[in-house]
Amino acid sequence: MAPPLFDWFVPCPRGLEAPLAAELAEIGQRHLGGAAFKPGAQVPGGVHFRGGWAAGMAANLHSRIASRVLLKIAHGPYRSENDIYELAYQQQWEQWFTPNQTMRVDITAIKSPLRSLEFATLRVKDAVCDRLRELSGSRPSIDTAQPDVRVFAFLTINECTLYLDTSGDPLFKRGWRLDKGAAPLRENLAAGILRLTGWTPGTPLYDPMCGSGTFLAEAAQVALNIAPGVERRFGFEKLKQYDVNAWQKLKVAAVDAKRAARNSRADLQIFGSDISGDMLDKARANLDRAGLPDFPLKQIDARNMTPPADASGILVANPPYGERIEVRGRGPRGEIRDTGRGRRERDEEDDDAFTRAQPDPADTEFFISFGNALKQRFPGWRAYVLTSDRKLPGLMRLRESTKTPLFNGALECRLFRFDLIAGSVRNRPANPDAPREE
Numbered sequence: 395m396a397p398p399l400f401d402w403f404v405p406c407p408r409g410l411e412a413p414l415a416a417e418l419a420e421i422g423q424r425h426l427g428g429a430a431f432k433p434g435a436q437v438p439g440g441v442h443f444r445g446g447w448a449a450g451m452a453a454n455l456h457s458r459i460a461s462r463v464l465l466k467i468a469h470g471p472y473r474s475e476n477d478i479y480e481l482a483y484q485q486q487w488e489q490w491f492t493p494n495q496t497m498r499v500d501i502t503a504i505k506s507p508l509r510s511l512e513f514a515t516l517r518v519k520d521a522v523c524d525r526l527r528e529l530s531g532s533r534p535s536i537d538t539a540q541p542d543v544r545v546f547a548f549l550t551i552n553e554c555t556l557y558l559d560t561s562g563d564p565l566f567k568r569g570w571r572l573d574k575g576a577a578p579l580r581e582n583l584a585a586g587i588l589r590l591t592g593w594t595p596g597t598p599l600y601d602p603m604c605g606s607g608t609f610l611a612e613a614a615q616v617a618l619n620i621a622p623g624v625e626r627r628f629g630f631e632k633l634k635q636y637d638v639n640a641w642q643k644l645k646v647a648a649v650d651a652k653r654a655a656r657n658s659r660a661d662l663q664i665f666g667s668d669i670s671g672d673m674l675d676k677a678r679a680n681l682d683r684a685g686l687p688d689f690p691l692k693q694i695d696a697r698n699m700t701p702p703a704d705a706s707g708i709l710v711a712n713p714p715y716g717e718r719i720e721v722r723g724r725g726p727r728g729e730i731r732d733t734g735r736g737r738r739e740r741d742e743e744d745d746d747a748f749t750r751a752q753p754d755p756a757d758t759e760f761f762i763s764f765g766n767a768l769k770q771r772f773p774g775w776r777a778y779v780l781t782s783d784r785k786l787p788g789l790m791r792l793r794e795s796t797k798t799p800l801f802n803g804a805l806e807c808r809l810f811r812f813d814l815i816a817g818s819v820r821n822r823p824a825n826p827d828a829p830r831e832e
């Protein structure tokens with residue numbers, strides 16, 4: 395008998411829906427021997443598909459871009475919180491978990507007319523608990539921090555969909571990044587960006603502001619065929635039913651692949667640098683925990699960067715955002731020195747260099763120099779810069795070839811692509827203070 399099929403929804407950072415759909419199709423081909431994912435609609439913030447448990451579990455284990463994998467339980471119209479209660483009450487939650495397990499409910503809504511989403515959340519929780527109590531005499535308790543089971547409700551203007559989460563912790567938590575910088579990039583956003591750049595293993599990849607090493611680790615795991623979820627557990631492992639045999643096969647294959655990667659001597663052509671020695675220590679510790687071989691990581695001010703490989707490749711960077719952390723290594727005065735306490739100071743009396751929230755002339759100077767370094771030293775490379783500052787190409791005196799809207803959490807960003815044409819002076823004003831070409 396063919397295993398049962400389900401409807402699934404896979405949320406992802408907004409802007410990465412198409413790369414996620416392509417990735418899921420690839421996972422089906424590579425790990426399940428064919429078209430295990432019957433593609434459904436791509437909607438802002440996620441992708442629908444139809445498939446069996448094996449597809450849902452493979453998506454959890456192998457998707458680098460997904461935020462979660464949700465199993466659809468029910469769908470129906472609603473006008474009030476009572477309709478939502480009824481829909482939730484009618485579902486056979488007892489098939490999936492017991493009253494001894496803890497749970498939490500989350501609601502997302504687009505254009506819902508309901509006055510209080512908090513109240514709607516309570517009604518879903520009440521419905522699930524009431525049903526289980528009536529069947530068994532006891533009800534699950536709520537644990538918002540580390541629940542065994544998560545129920546998600548999604549409301550549109552008049553429809554409610556209920557999902558059971560199969561991921562547990564969000565999938566960007568790979569289980570290896572303990573050391574974070576001030577503004578680390580989520581792993582699934584970094585993986586999606588790598589896909590958008592068209593980078594493939596073997597092509598040189600360089601992150602000159604690598605921070606805790608997210609781009610580097612994601613790229614190396616792609617190159618070495620390491621499943622992003624091989625180090626972690628998943629929510630479905632706590633459910634009463636999932637396809638245990640299929641899971642064992644998927645997991646064993648992923649563990650074997652990781653073991654093989656540990657012994658790999660492949661020259662990955664993946665390079666990173668950062669101005670901060672502390673950040674590089676964190677990156678090294680993270681890469682090691684992720685089971686990755688030693689990487690060339692150097693302490694360099696991005697203004698002084700040079701190509702790390704003979705062949706041209708792809709440079710990817712997520713420079714400091716005005717809103718989140720500050721550009722370092724800037725300013726005309728004094729050298730930067732590392733205090734060894736996770737913070738850098740100028741030699742001279744410091745001003746508010748590390749607390750300013752808005753770009754200032756020193757930031758401008760940094761980005762002009764960074765743009766100059768790209769133009770002068772990286773001909774033939776493609777550079778991708780993720781930033782929430784839409785004026786960044788102007789600051790860098792470079793014209794982007796494309797810009798892709800992406801969300802880093804709630805922060806709306808652009809991924810700017812710059813094609814650094816060998817021998818071209820097109821984007822290179824002689825005087826850096828001259829107005830930028832348009």
Ligand SMILES: C[S@@+](CC[C@H](N)C(=O)[O-])C[C@H]1O[C@@H](n2cnc3c(N)ncnc32)[C@H](O)[C@@H]1O
Pocket residue numbers: 575577578579580602603604605606607608609667668669670673694695696697712713714715719720721722723724760
């Ligand atoms: C937004 S963080 C990058 C985060 C990184 N993508 C991650 O996932 O951890 C920006 C990084 O730029 C580095 N940085 C700041 N000024 C720099 C400079 N002048 N040269 C090189 N790196 C710099 C910071 O130390 C920080 O690690």
